[in-house]
Amino acid sequence: MKQASQITDELSLRVLPRQRMRRRLRRFLVVALAAQAGATIAALVALQTVWKGDDRPDHSPSVAALALDLLNRQRTGRITSVSKEMLDRVADAPSIEFACVIDDADRVLLTGGDSGPDLGAYGLDPAREVPVNTQTLVAAIPSKRLRIYESRLPERFGVRQSVLIGVRDLGSDRAVLDGAAAAGIGMLVTALIALPLVWCRIGGWSQGLHRLHTSIRRLALNAPLAPLPVTGDDEIAYLSLAFNDMAGKLTASRRSLLTANQTLEERVRERTDELREVNCVLERQNVKLEELTETALRFTDDVAHELRTPLTVVMEFASIIEDGIGGSITDQQREYLRFISDASGELARLVDDFLDSSKLRSGTLRVDRQELDIDRTLDAIWPMLELRATRAHIALRRTVAAGLPRVFADREKLGRTIINLTINAIKFSRAGSTVTIGAALDDELGVRISVTDQGPGLSPEEVHSVFERFRQTASGKVARTKGFGLGLSIVQGLVSLNLGTIGVESTPGVGSTFSFTVPSYEPAVIVDMFLAGVTERATAARVGVMLLECGDGGGSASDLIARLAPLLHPYDIQLPTNGAVLLFGETSDIDRWSDRLRREYAETDDLRADTTPVSLRVISAAIHGVDEVKERLLMHFDIVEASRAA
């Protein structure tokens, strides 16, 4: 709320001050009346001047007739004077002062009229030959208001005589003048009476208008407002009434708006508080969840850990007895021991699967992708697989195509994938059959590794449900039917981590081939497979990209990679390029991803993170999104991509 004085100042600036308003109106009144008076006076003056001019009623026809008549009579000697009756006969010239006939020498021959022609008074001297003309006459008798008519006898009479007739138009003159004077006086009187009345009225009006103006301004400024006094029945009163009504309604609506606002604010505050509470709860739950996950993981770790020792004891003693070290055994005992070995072996594998599965699901597996040679990878795991195959009386074969490129994968996980699939194949094969491990080039995806068995095979529905069960088991159910269980879900996880895809082909009664891909060690293929995985896992993931230059401390790209590996998430990829390492990964929060990495780098010496991470949005439905990401990634490898068909 403004200060009262401030409001008054404002109002005084904006409102027409009362005195000024009054003065204006009164000035207007004075001017109007002055104009009126002035007009009246001017009219009178004008009449006065005009009367002197040529604007006179024209009596000439009747006067002319009289004149002619007079002339005739004189000529004929019938009259010697002009009688009054004669003059009175002129209908519309009631006051003919005189009439006289003069000859062309201006000698008066005949006169007449009311006052017996006092020609002397008119400046006429009958005795003398005075040149007489109308102008002279009129000029000589200004006060008498005479109109002198001169009529000349027409030439045909042969005599040159003229008649002068003086006509006084007293009646109309006076009437006009009287009228004008009366009007003027009337106006002045009216003015004099009206002036004080209007003067006071103006005072009242200006006050009323001023008050109204003030109130309007106050209303606009939301200042305190008193209702206007409504006195009398005039326009100002009506206006004030209407204003009061409006002001009342406006103030009421303003007040209700304010209340509504306050209510709204309160409600917003309530909701915000609620939200904050909910947020807190969620945060706490989040923290708890994280802790629980940690605990669960550690628990599974510990459990697996603890289970292994007794398991080993069981298995090894069974095998010791089986081998006859504890003494000779019967065939029956051998068979029973076999059961013990098999079951405990199964148990051990289950423990492993269980542990791997939880690690895969929680994303805590560390992935160490390198350039690998397929042959050598197979060499490393071959003895162990051969052992198992031999024990199950199955032949293990290997067909690796020639000239296979090196692949980009985590060695241990690649090995485990092959082992898991092979163990499965062995499990489902009859004694005497063959399990074949093959490796061939798959053009776009890299190298395809397959494990073929000659087991019972799977029907098309089973093929489908095998993969469905992947997802079912991933949700926590350990489906033991058909013995696939966790094993294949782990395999799928491992294949995925190695940027590959997995599939199965099967003919019932003939056998099955499980195969998976690993990207060849080529940036284009690696990036393709990485992006394929990203778009499969999330519809709107982001790909963060960082280029890390190797420090001048002599470290190589592979050193850098090895050092960074523990800091990364399973789906972060590192590729060496041109003396630097290109690091890219899938993340839902680019900033958090890059911040984390920067923090880790800051603690590692001689690492320089050169580029600011680039955020690239990958949307599975929009192909151009994926292509753009691919381009941005591959440009670090100086690869010129053959332009694809649009």
Added chain:
Amino acid sequence: MPHVLLADDNPELCQLLEIRLKTLGARVTIAHDATHALYLMSRNPPDLVILDIWMPAGNGLAVCEMMRDHAALCEVPILVITGDSSDEARQRVTDLGAHIICKGDDLWDRICYFYVNHFKLQSHPKPGRRAG
């Protein structure tokens, strides 16, 4: 006759490994905790050490470290057997220059494989299992 030192807190496990190792012609010494193992080792340096990680009175990895710093023991190969299959364990064992073997259904197979390769015992008959 190769001398093998076994250190694991599980007595049955030690016993079964002892049985197996004896069939390969090894002489076996057993300890059930880290301190005892070190003591025995320093008294009588073995040709091969098989250790568990999680033991009372110390820890298999600490033993590895100590062995590394010990003049007589730094060349002795170490097999670390453990139920812990985590990558960290693997990494730590490798960092210490030892070999890791996970407890599982092929524990003896792997130990045997290593033993045979290390002591170059090609001619020694392998246990009956492999004969099918």
